[in-house]
Amino acid sequence: QVQxxxxxxxxxxxGGSLRLSCSASGGTFSFNAIGWTRQAPGKQRELVASLSxxxxxxxxxxxKGRFTISRDNANxxxxxxxxxxxxxxxxxxxxxxxxxxxxxxxxxxxxxxx
Numbered sequence: 407q408v409q410x411x412x413x414x415x416x417x418x419x420x421g422g423s424l425r426l427s428c429s430a431s432g433g434t435f436s437f438n439a440i441g442w443t444r445q446a447p448g449k450q451r452e453l454v455a456s457l458s459x460x461x462x463x464x465x466x467x468x469x470k471g472r473f474t475i476s477r478d479n480a481n482x483x484x485x486x487x488x489x490x491x492x493x494x495x496x497x498x499x500x501x502x503x504x505x506x507x508x509x510x511x512x513x514x515x516x517x518x519x520x
Contacts, residue, residue: 408432410511412501417517418491426486426514428501437503439464441475442486443510444497454499455486468494491518 414426430440441456441464455475456464463475474487488495496518500510 408503408509410501412511412514414486415499415514415516417519420491420493420518420520422491422518423487423489424491424516425488426499426501426516427483428485428511429481429483430501430503430511437505439504440484441502442499443502444495444499444516445513446494446497449497451500456502456504457484488516491516493518493520 409431411429414424416424418424426442430437439456439458442454443451444454445451452466453464454466454469455473457475457477465473472488472490476485478485495516497516498513499516500513502508502510
């Protein structure tokens with residue numbers, strides 16, 4: 407079982423910024439990929455951003471140019487910097503790792519007011 411430590415999230419006005427952080431048991435290099443998925447009310451969970459061992463990054467089209475995923479090797483932590491947030495970014499954001507299966511943490515609420 408993967409253990410996650412997630413932080414960040416909160417309430418911000420449209421155009422504002424937030425940063426999410428996540429560490430996972432085994433370290434950020436232990437998985438095929440690590441990143442975030444999100445689920446808004448009434449919608450399916452979707453990929454936000456991921457960072458593979460390669461390393462290569464993948465972003466949802468809706469967040470490209472606004473969100474940046476990065477890794478701090480010294481602290482074994484992955485970050486999601488979210489800038490120019492929009493109300494449609496409101497969702498629960500889950501730190502997620504991809505192996506044969508997908509695992510995710512408890513999630514952090516991000517609410518963007520207009």
